[in-house]
Amino acid sequence: MNTSDELTVRQEKLKRLKELGVEPYGRKFIRTHPVKQLIEKFDTLASSENEVSAAGRIMLIRGHGKASFADLQDETGRIQIYVRQDTVGEKGYQIYKLVDMGDFLGVRGTPFETKTGEKSILVKELTVLSKSLKPLPEKWHGLKDVELKYRRRYLDLIANEKAREVFDKRMRIISAIRGFLNKRGYREVETPILQPQAGGASGDPFKTRADALGMDLYLRIAPELYLKRLLVGGWEKIYEINKSFRNEGISPRHSPEFTMLEVYAAYADYEDMMRLTEELVCEAAQTVLGTVRISYDGKEIDLSPPWKRITFGDAMKEKFDIDIEKEGIKSLKEKLESAGVKLKDKKLSRNQLIRLLSELLTGELPTFITDYPIEFSPLAKRKQDKPEIVERFELFMCGCELANAYSELNDPQEQRERFREQVASREERSVDEDFVTALEYGMPPAAGLGIGIDRLVMMMTDCQSIRDVILFPQLKGQAAREK
RNA sequence: GCCCCCAUAGCUCAGUUGGAAGAGCACCUGACUCUUAAUCAGGGUGUCCCAGGUUCGAGCCCUGGUGGGGGUACCA
Numbered sequence: 001m002n003t004s005d006e007l008t009v010r011q012e013k014l015k016r017l018k019e020l021g022v023e024p025y026g027r028k029f030i031r032t033h034p035v036k037q038l039i040e041k042f043d044t045l046a047s048s049e050n051e052v053s054a055a056g057r058i059m060l061i062r063g064h065g066k067a068s069f070a071d072l073q074d075e076t077g078r079i080q081i082y083v084r085q086d087t088v089g090e091k092g093y094q095i096y097k098l099v100d101m102g103d104f105l106g107v108r109g110t111p112f113e114t115k116t117g118e119k120s121i122l123v124k125e126l127t128v129l130s131k132s133l134k135p136l137p138e139k140w141h142g143l144k145d146v147e148l149k150y151r152r153r154y155l156d157l158i159a160n161e162k163a164r165e166v167f168d169k170r171m172r173i174i175s176a177i178r179g180f181l182n183k184r185g186y187r188e189v190e191t192p193i194l195q196p197q198a199g200g201a202s203g204d205p206f207k208t209r210a211d212a213l214g215m216d217l218y219l220r221i222a223p224e225l226y227l228k229r230l231l232v233g234g235w236e237k238i239y240e241i242n243k244s245f246r247n248e249g250i251s252p253r254h255s256p257e258f259t260m261l262e263v264y265a266a267y268a269d270y271e272d273m274m275r276l277t278e279e280l281v282c283e284a285a286q287t288v289l290g291t292v293r294i295s296y297d298g299k300e301i302d303l304s305p306p307w308k309r310i311t312f313g314d315a316m317k318e319k320f321d322i323d324i325e326k327e328g329i330k331s332l333k334e335k336l337e338s339a340g341v342k343l344k345d346k347k348l349s350r351n352q353l354i355r356l357l358s359e360l361l362t363g364e365l366p367t368f369i370t371d372y373p374i375e376f377s378p379l380a381k382r383k384q385d386k387p388e389i390v391e392r393f394e395l396f397m398c399g400c401e402l403a404n405a406y407s408e409l410n411d412p413q414e415q416r417e418r419f420r421e422q423v424a425s426r427e428e429r430s431v432d433e434d435f436v437t438a439l440e441y442g443m444p445p446a447a448g449l450g451i452g453i454d455r456l457v458m459m460m461t462d463c464q465s466i467r468d469v470i471l472f473p474q475l476k477g478q479a480a481r482e483k
Numbered sequence: 484g485c486c487c488c489c490a491u492a493g494c495u496c497a498g499u500u501g502g503a504a505g506a507g508c509a510c511c512u513g514a515c516u517c518u519u520a521a522u523c524a525g526g527g528u529g530u531c532c533c534a535g536g537u538u539c540g541a542g543c544c545c546u547g548g549u550g551g552g553g554g555u556a557c558c559a
Contacts, residue, residue, distance in 0.1 A: 252553080
């Protein structure tokens with residue numbers, strides 16, 4: 001071997017392993033313990049002098065001539081292995097010397113403690129399980145390049161413990177949410193991702209084509225209208241943890257493909273959903289983080305309920321000194337414009353309001369903003385005493401919209417009218433008649449809640465970008481950096 | 484869509500006024516049977532993102548592009 005080109009060197013080592021009669025890509029390997037357990041039960045295992053076996057990826061090698069230390073990492077942790085020529089034999093050591101960082105190795109041996117007290121395995125036999133042909137990221141700076149982290153998440157997971165923790169927490173948060181809802185008698189359902197008509201939210205859908213049906217389909221932007229059909233069908237407490245898709249701008253808070261929780265409860269209203277949200281988020285935090293006091297972006301946030309509630313009207317009064325109930329949304333627009341807010345096409349988008357409101361609420365999180373003007377909420381029920389206001393809330397935390405809920409509109413005639421008003425302003429949309437038909441059979445009064453799971457995970461893992469909590473975020477031109 | 488920033492070795496990064504491409508880790512050679520980012524001696528392995536341009540000379544300046552990040556717009 002006279003080259004220092006790492007790829008060539010590793011190919012050469014692969015060849016030499018084969019020449020030694022070693023299959024470099026092994027098979028089933030029986031482990032007595034995952035690494036974490038070996039460490040936990042170490043004293044018992046070491047005193048019984050029983051042999052143990054473990055498997056994992058070699059992360060560090062410290063050679064000493066005819067002996068060597070290495071760190072073996074599996075899903076649960078790392079343990080040091082000690083390989084000596086006089087223990088594994090000359091051929092065994094020859095094989096070991098062809099092992100690189102990144103290779104998967106199975107080892108059998110006895111647990112022992114080194115002079116310095118490190119729990120280790122004295123290897124008696126080693127098995128090459130997979131030869132790695134490419135060098136891993138740098139051993140203590142890890143992988144920093146964000147593009148590589150996203151494109152090759154596996155490298156991020158191998159090299160960065162923080163990444164492993166974030167995704168571990170993500171999965172446990174989702175599992176805690178399921179547990180919370182199942183315990184309360186909610187049933188988990190699945191509704192179509194491919195929909196003939198994308199409804200239940202605003203936002204542009206992705207379009208696709210079903211050849212067998214000879215029709216265009218859309219990837220759902222929300223599961224809402226199908227979940228409500230199930231309320232019509234008689235189920236009273238349902239939820240779906242769903243991927244939804246929006247063909248819109250990508251940002252640290254927006255992914256074209258994102259995970260959402262939608263929950264529906266018959267005979268309930270949006271106030272019930274506020275309590276449910278508080279309980280659900282706190283239980284997830286308590287289960288996964290062991291506390292309801294979280295830290296995000298340098299700020300300490302206490303999630304203990306009850307959370308602050310402020311009506312949209314009061315928030316507007318506070319911020320812009322306008323009584324929206326008396327003066328209406330038109331004069332709100334005028335006031336905002338004169339306050340320097342730019343309105344595109346003279347329209348006030350819900351999004352602009354969200355931003356204005358989240359600015360207003362900085363430092364007072366988490367907060368429910370409640371009772372929105374009907375203009376922004378075509379699927380929500382009016383307040384009994386205020387027909388221009390709907391029973392709706394949105395949850396904000398750290399300037400981020402985390403949840404959205406309302407008492408569901410279940411009057412089919414009003415729903416058809418409100419759809420028509422909406423459709424009038426967006427020519428590409430049409431009224432979902434099939435959904436209105438369902439309402440005509442009768443949907444019980446109900447409340448619905450949507451929670452952005454990715455964003456919730458961001459809050460609980462102190463991540464500033466949604467891409468950091470999605471294993472494989474969408475990126476452009478995937479072939480561009482391939483070699 | 485628009486605006487700003489970034490791209491140098493496998494990885495993390497430095498690179499002065501436009502004048503011979505660098506460091507640490509990784510890797511290779513040698514030594515070493517209790518190391519912890521092992522150590523010691525030696526070795527630089529490169530499409531400076533791509534394509535043009537300016538210049539005697541470009542990693543550096545200019546134009547266009549690609550990819551990434553941030554902001555903004557859109558997101559009932």
